[in-house]
Amino acid sequence: MNPIHISEINLKQGGPLENHFKIQCKGFNLIYGLNESGKTYVVEGFLKWLFGQRLAGNFGCRAGLDHAGWVKVLGLESDPEKPVKFQRTGKLSQRFGSL
DSSP, rough: OOEEEEEEEEEETOOOOOEEEEOOOSSOOOOOOTTSSSHHHHHHHHHHHHHHHHHHHGOOOTTTTTOOEEEEESSSSSSSOOOOOEEEOOOOOOOTTTT
């Protein structure tokens, strides 16, 4: 079994983010910042991309915010270096179906 980890988070400008947010994840990553700087917005986008708007609400995510962007995850395919891209639709690739 392959280890699963996030390889990239890419979030378009929106909400409290004044700029495009993109991070290449390697090893241990920590997102930090001042109050109202967009940390929660990034996490909510991540949850919505993975689980869809309806299920993300179970985690306390706010409705009505447009989280345009994606997250790439490694380790879900038989090739551990092939990323699976989760986008705003909350759906995985055709191989995995929707969540």
